[in-house]
Amino acid sequence: MKKIGVLTSGGDSPGMNAAIRAVVRKAIYHDIEVYGVYHGYTGLIKGDIKKLEIGSVGDIIHRGGTMLYTARSDEFRTAEGQKKAIDQLNKFGIEGLVVIGGDGSFRGAEKLTEHGFPAIGVPGTIDNDIPGTDFTIGFDTALNTVINAIDKIRDTATSHERTYVIEVMGRNAGDIALWSGLADGAESILIPEEKFQLEDVVSRLMRGHERGKKHSIIVVAEGVGSGAEIGKQLQEATNLETRVSVLGYIQRGGTPTAFDRVLASRLGAKAVDLLLEGKAGRMVGIEQNQIVDHDISEALSKTHQIDKKMYELSQQLSI
Structure with missing residues (x-):
């Protein structure tokens, strides 16, 4: 293999x-040789592809976002779009x-x-919802962004003696x-x-x-529903002054943490190793701090699981 591509x-x-x-x-x-595909699968179909050199990726390890830009492509979901993409790669x-x-x-x-x-997947999403890896690139940074925001909101909540409902990202x-x-001691x-049950949340607040x-x-995770609606219901049920904060896209940006920089470096390098070994249809991940790879179809057939023991702990500590 003499030439590979990379896209986000x-x-x-x-x-x-x-x-x-x-x-x-x-x-x-x-x-x-490495070629960057700009604007995701949309750019792949259009042939928005440029050769990258060592200097092309200089001074970017600390930057959030993606220098290759990103986009969603409905056309690539079709067999015709996929053929166009492969034609461009060829x-x-x-x-x-x-x-x-x-x-x-x-x-x-x-x-x-x-x-x-041959294609290799590298898990990059703040949602941390990819089976086959303990952590995805961006999750740790987003988590720290949320924690920092909640810390600040708690100052206001304390000063005004209010209940705050904070809606965070994560899709499903x-x-x-x-x-x-x-991490923030939420009730x-x-x-x-x-x-x-909303009644359980109300009981916890009243206690x-x-x-x-x-x-x-x-x-509140966005996959549960509207934080605004939940906040309204809680205020009506408790008669406690309640405010809602939807953190939104601030969670997707910012300088990546050391953990995410190191994780991304390890996973990106492993993806190249797999291509050099002649492998395809694999995804890379980290399990128990070891870099691993799995069949991508097998991983996608599974459902992301939450750490139930951690959830139980959160309930025990917020009595």
């Missing part, structure tokens, strides 16, 4: 640039592709492999909510993986209020 797709996440850098420099170290002489992104991006890599084009996964809620954490607690924090 779907939602951006902090650490993607570090992964791109690792792919480029690891490949060049092995005398392989046109540039690219023999293997590293795809950095979430499950949608992985399904694109799976399709390329099914068509006979509750990892951001669970980890940030546990209740609502995640899509675990059923909850705290009766023992003199002046403020409370409720963390």
Whole structure:
């Protein structure tokens, strides 16, 4: 293999640039040419592809977002779009592709492999919802962003003696909510993986209020529903002054943490190794601090699981 490509797709996440850098420099170290595909699968179909050099990825390891930009592509979901993409890869002489992104991006890599084009998936998403890896690139940074925000909101909650409902991202996964809620001592954490009764949340709030607690924090994963609606219901049920904060896209940006930079570097380098070994249709991940790889189709057939013991702990500690 003499030429490989790299693209980022779907939602951006902090650490993607570090992964791109690792792919480029690891490949060049092995005398392989690297081509960057700009604007995800949309750019792949259009042939928005440029050769990358060592200097092309200089000074990006600390930057959030992705230097290759990203976009979602409905056309690539079709067989015709996938054929156009492979035609472009063949046109540039690219023999293997590293795809950095979430499950949608992985399904694109799976399709390329099914068509006979070698592709490797690198998990890059703040949602931490990819089976086959303990952590995804960007999760740790997003988590710390949320924790920092909740710390600030708690100051206001204390000053005004209010209940705050904080809605966080994660799509259909509750990892951001669970980890940030546990780290910030939230009174209740609502995640899509675990059923909850609003009455239980109300009871927990009232118990705290009766023992003199002046403020409370409720963390809600977006996959559960509207934080605004939950906040309204809680205020009506408790008669406690309640405010809602939706953190939104601030969670997707920012300088990646050391953990995400190192994780991205390790995973990006492993993806190149797999292509050099002649492997295709694989995803890389980290399990028990060891870099691993799995069949991408097998990984996508599984459902992301929350750490139930951690969830139980959060309930025990917020009595």
